Every structure is written in C-alpha cells, then in structure tokens.
Amino acid sequence: MIKIEQLSKSFGKLHVLKNIDLQLEGGECVSLIGPNGSGKTTLIKSILGMVIPSSGRILFEHKNIHGAWQYRQDIGYMPQIGEYPENMTIGQVVDMMKDIRRMPEAEMDMELYDKFELHRMLDKRMRTLSGGTRQKVSACLAFMFNPKTLILDEPTAGLDPLATEILKEKIIKEKHKNKLILITSHVLSDLDDLVTQITYMQDGQLIFHKTIEALKTDTDTDKLSKAIAQVMRTEGGLR
Amino acid sequence: MNNKIIKYVITDLLRNRTILVYTLVLLALSLSIFMIEDNTDKGIASLLNIVLFVIPLVSIVFSTIYLYNSSEFIALLVSQPLKRQTIWLSLFIGLATAMSLAFLVGVGIPTLLFAPGISGITLVIDGLLLSLIFVSIAMWTSVRIRDKAKGIGLAIMLWLYFALIFDALLLFALFQFADYPIENLMIAVSMLNPIDISRILILLQIDLSAMMGYTGAIFRNFFGTHSGMIITFIIMLLWAAIPLYFSTRFFKQKDL
Numbered sequence: 001m002i003k004i005e006q007l008s009k010s011f012g013k014l015h016v017l018k019n020i021d022l023q024l025e026g027g028e029c030v031s032l033i034g035p036n037g038s039g040k041t042t043l044i045k046s047i048l049g050m051v052i053p054s055s056g057r058i059l060f061e062h063k064n065i066h067g068a069w070q071y072r073q074d075i076g077y078m079p080q081i082g083e084y085p086e087n088m089t090i091g092q093v094v095d096m097m098k099d100i101r102r103m104p105e106a107e108m109d110m111e112l113y114d115k116f117e118l119h120r121m122l123d124k125r126m127r128t129l130s131g132g133t134r135q136k137v138s139a140c141l142a143f144m145f146n147p148k149t150l151i152l153d154e155p156t157a158g159l160d161p162l163a164t165e166i167l168k169e170k171i172i173k174e175k176h177k178n179k180l181i182l183i184t185s186h187v188l189s190d191l192d193d194l195v196t197q198i199t200y201m202q203d204g205q206l207i208f209h210k211t212i213e214a215l216k217t218d219t220d221t222d223k224l225s226k227a228i229a230q231v232m233r234t235e236g237g238l239r
Numbered sequence: 240m241n242n243k244i245i246k247y248v249i250t251d252l253l254r255n256r257t258i259l260v261y262t263l264v265l266l267a268l269s270l271s272i273f274m275i276e277d278n279t280d281k282g283i284a285s286l287l288n289i290v291l292f293v294i295p296l297v298s299i300v301f302s303t304i305y306l307y308n309s310s311e312f313i314a315l316l317v318s319q320p321l322k323r324q325t326i327w328l329s330l331f332i333g334l335a336t337a338m339s340l341a342f343l344v345g346v347g348i349p350t351l352l353f354a355p356g357i358s359g360i361t362l363v364i365d366g367l368l369l370s371l372i373f374v375s376i377a378m379w380t381s382v383r384i385r386d387k388a389k390g391i392g393l394a395i396m397l398w399l400y401f402a403l404i405f406d407a408l409l410l411f412a413l414f415q416f417a418d419y420p421i422e423n424l425m426i427a428v429s430m431l432n433p434i435d436i437s438r439i440l441i442l443l444q445i446d447l448s449a450m451m452g453y454t455g456a457i458f459r460n461f462f463g464t465h466s467g468m469i470i471t472f473i474i475m476l477l478w479a480a481i482p483l484y485f486s487t488r489f490f491k492q493k494d495l
Binding site: 011045048049050051052069070071072073075077079081082083084085086087088092096097099100101 | 243244246247248250251254255309311312314315316317318319320321322323492493494495
C-alpha cells in the first residue's frame with residue numbers, strides 16, 4: 001500500500017532521515033517506535049506530503065506522491081496536537097472537513113463521533129477545549145471518512161482511559177477491514193494487544209521492521225514493552 | 240479552486256476581535272474628521288495621512304501574526320486532500336477580504352457619504368489596494384521566516400521602510416540633486432513605494448498639487464492623464480501580485 005524507497009531528508013546540516021526503505025501493507029497495524037528525535041514524525045509527515053523529501057520517493061498504491069494531493073483522500077491523519085482555528089466551533093470544524101472531503105453522508109463512518117458524543121458539544125469554540133477533547137475531535141475526523149490508511153501520531157496521549165478503550169476497539173475493527181494503520185506512540189503498554197508489526201527507528205535510520213511474533217521470539221520475552229526495552233539496550237550498546 | 244476553505248477562513252477572521260476594533264477605530268477617526276472639517280477636500284487630506292500610516296501597519300502586522308498563529312492549522316490543511324496552492328491563495332483571499340471589509344466599513348462608507356466625488360473614490364480605492372498589497376507582503380515574509388518574533392519584527396521593519404525611511408532617503412536624494420532635472424526620475428522612483436503612489440494620486444485629486452510647484456506640474460502631467468492612471472493602477476496591482484506569487488511558489492516547497 002505504501003512503499004518508501006531510499007528516502008532521505010535533511011534540515012540544513014541535520015540528517016533527519018537516512019535512506020529509509022519500508023513497505024507497508026493493508027490489514028496490518030504497524031507501530032513506529034524510536035527515541036525522541038529519531039525521525040518518526042518526519043517520516044509520517046513525508047508520507048502525508050507535509051515534508052518534502054531531499055531524495056528518494058514514496059509510492060502510495062504504486063503512484064509517486066510527489067506533487068500529488070488526491071491520494072490524501074485515502075488517508076486519515078490524527079496529529080499529535082490538533083490545532084484548529086480558535087474562533088471556530090467543533091461543528092464548524094466538522095463541517096469544514098466534510099466540505100473538503102465531499103463524501104456522501106451515507107458512506108461516512110460516524111461511530112467515533114457518536115461514541116465520543118461530539119454532537120453534544122458542537123457549539124463549543126475550539127479555544128475553550130481541553131487537550132483530551134481536541135484529541136477526540138482529531139480522532140473522529142481521522143476515522144470519519146473511511147480512509148484506507150490511518151496515520152495516528154501519539155493517539156492516546158491526553159485521552160482518558162475510557163476514550164482510549166473506545167479508540168483501541170475502533171482501531172482493531174478497522175484493521176479487520178484490511179486497512180493499514182500506522183501508529184507512533186511512547187506508551188507501549190497501551191498498544192500491546194493491537195499492534196501486528198513493529199518498526200524501530202533510531203537517529204534517522206530504520207533499524208528493523210518485524211512482525212510482533214518475530215520480535216518476541218528474537219528477544220525471548222512475551223511482553224512488547226520488555227522486548228522494546230531489550231532492543232533499545234542492545235542498540236544503545238552497539239554504538 | 241476549492242472555495243470552501245475561504246469561507247471558513249473569512250468566518251474565523253470576522254469573529255476576530257482585532258478586526259472588529261480596527262473597524263471601529265477607523266470609523267471613529269473618519270467620522271470625527273468629517274464632522275470637524277467643513278471643507279471636504281481638507282477632510283480627505285487629513286484622513287489621507289491616517290490611511291497611509293494605519294492601513295499598511297495594521298494590514299501587514301495583523302496578517303503576519305494571523306499566519307504565524309495559524310501555522311498548525313495550515314499544517315492540518317496540508318495533510319488533507321487539498322492542493323497547497325489552493326490553501327495559500329484561500330488564506331490570502333480571506334485576509335484580503337477581512338482587511339478590505341474593515342476598511343470599507345471604517346473609512347469607505349463615511350468618505351462616500353460625506354465627500355462623494357472623485358477624490359473620495361480615489362481615497363477608497365487606494366486604501367483597498369494598500370490593504371491588498373500589505374497583506375501580500377505579509378504572506379511573503381511569514382512564509383520565508385520560521386521564527387514568529389523575527390517574522391513580526393521584519394513586518395514592522397518593512398512598514399517603517401515604506402512609511403518613513405523611503406521618504407527620508409528620497410528627500411535626502413532630492414536635496415543632493417536639487418540642481419539637476421530629476422522630476423521624471425522622481426516619478427519612476429516613487430513607483431518603488433506603494434504608499435507614495437497612493438499619496439501622490441490623492442493629493443493630485445484634491446488640487447493640492449498647485450502647491451507642489453514645478454514637480455507638481457510634472458506629476459500632474461503623468462498621473463493626471465489616462466495612460467498615467469492606468470500605468471499606476473497596474474503597478475499597484477503588481478505590488479500585490481508579485482509578493483503573493485513568490486510566497487505561493489515558496490509555500491509549495493515548504494516543510495511543515
């Protein structure tokens with residue numbers, strides 16, 4: 001579904017991504033893990049066309065995304081911090097997204113919208129919202145248009161346990177619809193039961209891309225967080 | 240062109256308190272000037288000085304701050320199925336509409352009520368063009384500079400340059416070359432500053448050019464003719480279009 005070939009990006013002298021090769025397919029829930037500043041967000045932003053790569057290319061369903069914009073119709077993106085125009089109400093933001101996507105009402109996926117009870121606060125202005133509520137709005141918008149690919153940047157940060165559960169259930173459900181779900185998260189335990197593949201990045205390099213079973217066998221542990229901690233130790237020790 | 244975003248940008252801007260205050264201050268100023276001054280030409284001359292200072296300042300500083308504060312929102316729009324060019328031009332149209340509306344309500348309507356005539360209309364058209372031009376310059380500076388404080392600083396510097404420093408330099412040059420026939424050159428040089436163009440155009444309309452001596456006559460010869468007016472108008476439009484064009488080109492390649 002997404003194929004990344006020899007992707008590099010530098011900001012001035014800083015090499016944020018170094019020759020990344022990665023292939024991601026539908027039906028998988030891929031977790032993108034790495035220390036702070038390892039290039040996770042830059043990689044995600046490159047896929048979304050927000051960052052223009054220095055070299056290499058990204059194919060979305062076999063088409064180069066460079067200069068294209070229609071492909072984003074098939075991507076739902078939940079940013080780390082959802083910022084919206086302060087004077088707009090939740091209702092207006094939702095309407096704006098509907099206008100941008102132009103999808104018939106019948107095809108839209110309103111499950112999260114109903115479960116998070118957004119309809120009860122449509123008149124609230126964005127500047128009055130707490131971080132958690134903003135996250136809920138972002139999540140609803142990412143899932144609303146039934147995209148083939150979901151990119152979630154730290155989705156559970158700021159959400160209360162109840163909302164986190166709802167979101168997790170939704171992610172699992174979408175995965176079974178043969179969608180690709182790409183998640184970055186620091187809170188590993190949150191993801192233990194839904195991730196199928198792990199991609200580990202460090203210093204702008206892709207260290208490995210494995211299924212979760214392979215990772216657990218390789219590191220001789222049964223918990224994801226322990227496996228990752230083990231990897232981080234060994235990777236740290238290598239240098 | 241997806242005009243849906245424009246609608247939301249304008250809705251957001253029209254709810255903005257700064258725009259509202261700006262409109263009311265302009266309205267208060269122009270009403271009080273016209274109430275005090277019996278002679279409408281004198282009224283326009285007084286209003287002119289306010290328009291030439293305040294409109295560029297508010298247009299450039301407000302637009303710059305708005306663009307920096309919207310950077311996260313712009314990033315969100317870029318992640319949606321939208322062309323970057325559409326997003327950027329929608330922001331321009333939104334800002335330009337909001338500033339022009341504020342000017343029209345604050346200065347345009349009182350001027351056309353109290354001083355209808357060619358000089359009043361010239362003032363209104365000039366104010367609208369100046370709003371567009373300085374929004375356009377703000378688009379260019381804020382896309383080039385990432386740091387908000389530096390960006391706003393540059394916006395204020397540019398305003399100072401166009402409003403004060405340029406004229407000071409021009410005056411200095413004028414005295415230095417007072418013995419040479421530089422009047423035609425002056426016309427060309429004044430085209431480098433949209434505020435100067437506006438000032439000359441309006442002063443010519445209210446017959447103060449008689450007090451400007453020989454230079455005034457030369458100006459009248461150029462700006463008073465139809466072709467002169469058309470050339471000036473085109474140059475004002477270029478002042479709005481060129482920064483916008485370069486900012487759009489840069490925005491298409493920008494990392495967000």
